[in-house]
Amino acid sequence: MTATFLILAAITVAGTAAAMGLRNAVHCVLALTVGFAGVAGLYLYLGAQFVGFTQIMVYVGAVAILAVFAIMMTHNPGQPEEPFSRYWVWGAVIAAAVFLTLARAVHLAFEPTSSVLAVPPQAPDITVQQIGDALMRRYVLPLEIIGLLLTAALIGAVIIAMDPRDDASMEDAAE
């Protein structure tokens, strides 16, 4: 554990903790963004440039903006929210379950008896080229499926946002 790791971890934890604790929903999202940036920093610290930059592009550039817009359009500004949701017990149970599953998976991966990782794993120098190679050869089917899923979601969003009065004219055109 180096100083770099500790600083990045502190930023991540502080950001996400603030995201849970702050009253104003927009402040929460901005704090969460700090957490995202901290995670991106951790990826970069581990030498995973591609993943780190993609993390910033997707989470800071897209997810945070989307969350902020959703909050702005649905909430009444200036009204502080209840600090605890009514369903906090369920939330805690789900969070604990997710944490235990992940912890178990991580633990299993690094168990010294598992022969695969008997040697302490060395960070491989993965270039963008190798990631592209893997995506286009070995993992091409999952990639295509995700693409299909996203296309379906896109079409769904367009249909939801479409003017209902256009439906009649479109059906006329279809007939």
Place this chain on the structure above:
Amino acid sequence: MIATTLSAESIDQIFVLAKHALLARTPSALQSFVSALISIVPLLVVFPSLFAITTILERKGLGRMQNRLGPNRVGPFGLLQPAADGIKALIKEDVVPTAADQTVHFFAPVVFVAAAFLAYAVLPIGRNMVLVNLNAGVLFFFAAGSVVELSVFMAGWSSRSKYSLLGAMRAIAQMISYEVPLVLASVPAIMQAGSLSTVGIVEAQAGYTGIWPHWYLFTPWGIVGFVLFLIAATAESNRSPFDLPEGESEIIAGYFIEYSGFKFALFFLAEYLGMFATSALGITLFLGGWSAPFSFLSFIPSWFWFFAKLLALIFFFIWIRGTLPRLRMDQLMGFAWKFILPMALLNMFVAGLWRFLPAGIIRWIVCAAVLAAPCIVLSFALKQKKKLLVRTYHFAE
């Protein structure tokens, strides 16, 4: 002859050599720190100075296009106007609205400027002159650019003013819509170079055939890619004709209207820095980075060519601003999603085609035809479907 080439080379590398000379005299414990400092400080000096020069160029240039003089009171021909503007911004009162969210209001310009400067880390401004040669440099550039959108939102939301919020909404909608074509337009150059590193892309365009350079601009997909890139870059930097987020006549100045004094100047600075950075990326991807336009001109230092190309692009942006009127919001979005995006996708396909066809004039003609035909068809199709209706907002009633 050898002496002249040697001296030309040393002028080309003068900044690199100066850095090495300085580093040799620092104690080894401080070396990495001093090295970073020497690399970063010039960027923090040169590009804001370029911003100052650009403001006077822009005001003079626009004045010339509009048959007036432009600034002509401060110094000879008004050339000291940027200094006067800077001093004015510094000594003005910093007014923060009472209703504003103080913390976010303060951090918005800071984040904006920081993100704008971050992009310069990967731009090669000369031979061996790049701050960090990242493996995923182009990706880093776009990641830094995506942070800008968040700071725009922070500025617009925290001001608690309807003009700010409207400006921020417009700006974010526009930036997200045009970020997609911006990235897609740069993909063909990345495909051809086979590298995401900015230095790698410049090196892939090195060399000359006769006197002509191997820039990607001189291929069918390169021309189309560069034009698409320029359009998207104009929109990304919120410049006319895509200046809806700031439209002075509609929403005064958009998301940073509630800022005053130096923070207002910071927004201006960051916006221009963003424009320079995107132009520089365009130069890197399509115009051969710092390489000379003709083989017989390569004795002129590489950094000169980089800044010459940058100034030419800045002039282009000023010219466009003085020429075109502002678009309407629906025109802006329609243009991005119905024209630029399909063309960018097609351009990626053509770049692949270019790679697999045998070199020669046939390849050129085939690729150009594949690009030109859909472009013409698409333009006519979009032109004829124009009918104006009353808009309905079905979730905001």
